[in-house]
Amino acid sequence: MENIKNYVEANKQRFLDELFGLLRIPSISSLSENKPDMERAAQYWKDAILAAGADKAQVMPSNGNPVVYGEKIINAALPTVLVYGHYDVMPVDPIEKWNTKPFEPIIKDGKIWGRGADDDKGQAFMHAKAFELMVKTNTLPCNVKFMIEGEEEIGSPSLANWCETHKDMLKADIILVSDTGMLSIDMPSITTGLRGLAYWQVEVTGPNRDLHSGIFGGAVANPINVLAKMIASMTDQDGRITMPGFYDDVVEISKEERAMLAKAPFDDQRYMESIGVTELMGEKGYSTTERTGIRPSFDVCGIWGGYEGEGAKTVLPSKAFAKISTRLVPNQDHEKIAVMFKKHFESIAPGSVKVEVTSLHGGQGYGCPIDFPAYQAAEKAYIESFGKKPIPTRSGGSIPIISTFEQILGIKSILMGFGLESDAIHSPNENFPIENFYKGIETIPLFYKYFAEIKK
Amino acid sequence: MENIKNYVEANKQRFLDELFGLLRIPSISSLSENKPDMERAAQYWKDAILAAGADKAQVMPSNGNPVVYGEKIINAALPTVLVYGHYDVMPVDPIEKWNTKPFEPIIKDGKIWGRGADDDKGQAFMHAKAFELMVKTNTLPCNVKFMIEGEEEIGSPSLANWCETHKDMLKADIILVSDTGMLSIDMPSITTGLRGLAYWQVEVTGPNRDLHSGIFGGAVANPINVLAKMIASMTDQDGRITMPGFYDDVVEISKEERAMLAKAPFDDQRYMESIGVTELMGEKGYSTTERTGIRPSFDVCGIWGGYEGEGAKTVLPSKAFAKISTRLVPNQDHEKIAVMFKKHFESIAPGSVKVEVTSLHGGQGYGCPIDFPAYQAAEKAYIESFGKKPIPTRSGGSIPIISTFEQILGIKSILMGFGLESDAIHSPNENFPIENFYKGIETIPLFYKYFAEIKK
Numbered sequence: 063m064e065n066i067k068n069y070v071e072a073n074k075q076r077f078l079d080e081l082f083g084l085l086r087i088p089s090i091s092s093l094s095e096n097k098p099d100m101e102r103a104a105q106y107w108k109d110a111i112l113a114a115g116a117d118k119a120q121v122m123p124s125n126g127n128p129v130v131y132g133e134k135i136i137n138a139a140l141p142t143v144l145v146y147g148h149y150d151v152m153p154v155d156p157i158e159k160w161n162t163k164p165f166e167p168i169i170k171d172g173k174i175w176g177r178g179a180d181d182d183k184g185q186a187f188m189h190a191k192a193f194e195l196m197v198k199t200n201t202l203p204c205n206v207k208f209m210i211e212g213e214e215e216i217g218s219p220s221l222a223n224w225c226e227t228h229k230d231m232l233k234a235d236i237i238l239v240s241d242t243g244m245l246s247i248d249m250p251s252i253t254t255g256l257r258g259l260a261y262w263q264v265e266v267t268g269p270n271r272d273l274h275s276g277i278f279g280g281a282v283a284n285p286i287n288v289l290a291k292m293i294a295s296m297t298d299q300d301g302r303i304t305m306p307g308f309y310d311d312v313v314e315i316s317k318e319e320r321a322m323l324a325k326a327p328f329d330d331q332r333y334m335e336s337i338g339v340t341e342l343m344g345e346k347g348y349s350t351t352e353r354t355g356i357r358p359s360f361d362v363c364g365i366w367g368g369y370e371g372e373g374a375k376t377v378l379p380s381k382a383f384a385k386i387s388t389r390l391v392p393n394q395d396h397e398k399i400a401v402m403f404k405k406h407f408e409s410i411a412p413g414s415v416k417v418e419v420t421s422l423h424g425g426q427g428y429g430c431p432i433d434f435p436a437y438q439a440a441e442k443a444y445i446e447s448f449g450k451k452p453i454p455t456r457s458g459g460s461i462p463i464i465s466t467f468e469q470i471l472g473i474k475s476i477l478m479g480f481g482l483e484s485d486a487i488h489s490p491n492e493n494f495p496i497e498n499f500y501k502g503i504e505t506i507p508l509f510y511k512y513f514a515e516i517k518k
Numbered sequence: 519m520e521n522i523k524n525y526v527e528a529n530k531q532r533f534l535d536e537l538f539g540l541l542r543i544p545s546i547s548s549l550s551e552n553k554p555d556m557e558r559a560a561q562y563w564k565d566a567i568l569a570a571g572a573d574k575a576q577v578m579p580s581n582g583n584p585v586v587y588g589e590k591i592i593n594a595a596l597p598t599v600l601v602y603g604h605y606d607v608m609p610v611d612p613i614e615k616w617n618t619k620p621f622e623p624i625i626k627d628g629k630i631w632g633r634g635a636d637d638d639k640g641q642a643f644m645h646a647k648a649f650e651l652m653v654k655t656n657t658l659p660c661n662v663k664f665m666i667e668g669e670e671e672i673g674s675p676s677l678a679n680w681c682e683t684h685k686d687m688l689k690a691d692i693i694l695v696s697d698t699g700m701l702s703i704d705m706p707s708i709t710t711g712l713r714g715l716a717y718w719q720v721e722v723t724g725p726n727r728d729l730h731s732g733i734f735g736g737a738v739a740n741p742i743n744v745l746a747k748m749i750a751s752m753t754d755q756d757g758r759i760t761m762p763g764f765y766d767d768v769v770e771i772s773k774e775e776r777a778m779l780a781k782a783p784f785d786d787q788r789y790m791e792s793i794g795v796t797e798l799m800g801e802k803g804y805s806t807t808e809r810t811g812i813r814p815s816f817d818v819c820g821i822w823g824g825y826e827g828e829g830a831k832t833v834l835p836s837k838a839f840a841k842i843s844t845r846l847v848p849n850q851d852h853e854k855i856a857v858m859f860k861k862h863f864e865s866i867a868p869g870s871v872k873v874e875v876t877s878l879h880g881g882q883g884y885g886c887p888i889d890f891p892a893y894q895a896a897e898k899a900y901i902e903s904f905g906k907k908p909i910p911t912r913s914g915g916s917i918p919i920i921s922t923f924e925q926i927l928g929i930k931s932i933l934m935g936f937g938l939e940s941d942a943i944h945s946p947n948e949n950f951p952i953e954n955f956y957k958g959i960e961t962i963p964l965f966y967k968y969f970a971e972i973k974k
Contacts, residue, residue, distance in 0.1 A: 092829030153831055159727065216829055243733075257732055261830045270794030271615065274944040276713055276915030277699075279845050280757075280815030281806045283799035286840075287749065287818050294750035297743065301736075338726030341869035343739035350737045359736030362743050363833050364824035369841060373548030373672055374717045374878040375609055376843055376916075377819050377944055384742075385825055387832055389735050413797035422830040459732030460832075488730040488833055 091150035115197030126220035127212030144234035147186025148214035159490035192506035203514035217423030242479030255456030258390030258427035283414030354458030396424035425462015443508035547606035571653030582676035583668030600690035603642025604670035615946035648962035659970035673879030698935030711912030714846030714883035739870030810914030852880035881918015899964035
């Protein structure tokens with residue numbers, strides 16, 4: 063632990079400078095005009111892994127954005143850790159809500175501010191630096207492989223196929239990921255569950271052109287009015303999703319596990335204050351953390367149609383659109399849900415409109431048992447670096463690819479996240495506390511150490 | 519009738535050229551960046567009225583866009599016709615749906631294509647040319663006054679006050695307006711009723727920033743989900759508006775009048791084909807023309823919130839917005855409804871969001887009895903120029919200022935509209951058949967003739 067702290071201390075500023083170089087690249091995977099930035103971000107990662115001490119690293123093509131792969135094999139007999147992360151980030155709109163330029167990172171109030179500061183450039187880069195630390199201090203106890211992709215924020219559409227193709231190259235004992243959060247810097251936690259996801263775009267078409275709302279209003283179905291009714295019908299007054307069959311595969315969590323999860327300190331009042339609401343809303347009979355951790359959810363992520371400009375335009379629009387998503391719990395199959403929703407949503411459309419549902423992406427949920435060796439090693443690492451036993455938690459977020467790894471590569475993942483809820487990932491003013499960044503770099507080598515011991 | 523036809527024939531091309539000059543000015547009243555174009559359009563009208571033979575014409579200031587006023591007083595003993603029209607037009611989006619440039623008018627398939635071709639530059643300009651015709655052929659039987667405003671498409675916010683200020687100047691026996699439609703070029707009609715209007719913008723605010731839909735989804739109210747439920751609750755399964763008290767002042771139309779209105783030939787099938795729908799939707803128990811003519815309606819004219827870009831962004835947005843309008847029937851008070859909606863919509867909001875309702879504009883409905891002298895004169899004019907007795911109809915559209923004229927100036931209006939349903943006003947590819955343009959110029963002088971006779 064001592065030499066770890068010393069090495070970090072001696073290289074603090076350089077670690078930050080190198081991360082900033084990555085943060086300055088606007089690698090937004092959902093926008094086609096940012097394609098060239100994906101290539102730049104991948105190259106940056108390749109160079110970083112090589113500089114850190116990898117035997118080799120390369121930018122490899124996929125059906126979509128390239129994947130960065132690098133490795134250092136010190137002894138075939140030793141266990142192998144496969145580090146997964148992503149270099150792509152979310153879009154930045156609403157841009158006017160940012161207090162700084164999203165791709166011009168700065169340090170303020172002890173935090174790194176910028177898109178990707180946490181998710182996932184900041185967290186993934188901790189692994190490059192922890193790897194460097196182990197190499198340079200001759201303490202690397204395992205073989206290491208890096209797999210850094212560029213399509214996580216759009217559901218990793220190409221990575222499954224890429225893994226399929228490179229199965230042998232990717233052989234490992236555990237996949238190590240930092241793309242989740244912890245309860246607080248004083249309260250380390252390990253994510254043992256992730257929600258799955260299904261995401262659609264719906265298009266409701268009424269008349270073949272925008273109509274005058276006075277001349278036609280009242281006689282012709284208005285696609286916005288109709289879409290509103292269709293969306294409204296998807297949830298009931300108890301906050302349950304009404305789609306027939308939606309809950310069929312949802313596993314009810316036992317009283318015991320619910321009690322264990324409830325150990326994580328949580329204050330509804332502080333939670334509400336942090337997001338500026340005076341009342342919460344969700345499924346009846348479940349706590350806030352249960353609503354996001356062990357229960358599915360239904361959210362409209364975007365909606366548009368008709369006149370959005372200044373003033374009053376009296377129009378009965380031709381079309382209305384929405385981006386709709388559900389978060390799923392482990393054991394719900396996102397492909398089954400994707401088909402179920404399309405069928406259901408089209409079935410509830412009145413004959414006066416046409417409805418088209420397009421599935422945009424999806425992923426399975428994931429669960430990691432706490433008696434699992436890698437969990438034990440991670441627990442030891444946190445105890446040593448934080449002086450506290452981490453609490454197992456379930457994240458409401460999704461990393462669809464995690465369950466895909468298990469299916470294709472047959473390798474489980476351990477989610478050592480160092481982000482905080484206040485990091486505002488996917489939102490304006492994303493940030494990452496410098497302290498968490500360094501704590502991550504210190505904790506990761508300890509995981510390698512204990513994982514190697516357990517695996518002996 | 520003969521010399522009317524001859525004069526029109528001899529000046530056909532010039533009439534069009536002069537109208538095109540007006541159509542080329544993008545005088546969109548709802549967009550502040552188009553302010554300078556309002557001034558240009560007003561000047562163009564002033565010159566047109568003078569050139570047509572007015573004693574005087576001027577661009578007069580108002581609290582908003584200027585009003586063009588002109589007059590020719592030939593004999594104080596003769597009746598005075600006050601022509602009302604507007605030089606402002608609707609916005610042009612969705613611009614990509616236009617087959618031509620909205621402000622570069624062209625002739626194609628016997629129609630004038632461009633924003634304002636019908637509403638209301640094309641129709642109002644007929645009066646300038648009919649006036650010219652009467653002056654140049656020495657057949658002007660009445661005094662004439664012109665009042666052409668630049669804010670009709672945003673609800674004429676300044677004209678009421680302007681009329682108040684210029685009451686004496688505007689003294690007249692009848693207000694003559696061409697800003698409505700006719701059943702078909704073979705089936706002249708006179709609009710005897712207009713719907714009123716109330717229009718709001720609503721803003722629903724949930725969390726103080728966009729949130730990650732995975733981490734927060736299910737525990738925090740999503741403003742789009744909430745807005746959808748609120749909008750959905752505004753109408754029931756019979757297509758009736760659920761707002762308490764909304765129908766209190768709606769006058770049920772007698773069987774007799776409904777039968778008379780039903781005389782207007784109307785084919786649901788052709789109507790559906792013209793707008794590309796296979797099923798209609800509206801208030802139970804009423805025909806299509808009744809749904810737009812004698813019943814109020816509820817339409818969301820625009821909605822937006824969250825992510826509208828390419829791909830899938832998993833966000834739980836901070837805000838959702840909608841532009842909401844109701845069409846009102848005569849005897850419903852738009853101000854009463856405006857307050858009623860704000861109170862109701864804010865009252866149905868769950869405590870988990872903040873809702874703000876802003877009234878954007880409104881206007882009263884209007885009714886014109888068919889035994890009214892000006893109606894009789896108009897009827898005679900149509901019979902002579904079309905060889906057919908016009909059918910009285912009720913328009914679903916609103917010209918809020920018409921009822922305001924009655925209140926402030928104490929003058930009734932006669933609505934001689936020459937537009938067709940296919941003119942696509944307020945929509946992409948607005949157009950106006952040349953034949954209707956010339957027919958209007960021929961019919962208007964006949965109205966003056968018979969109105970002068972009746973008033974003797």
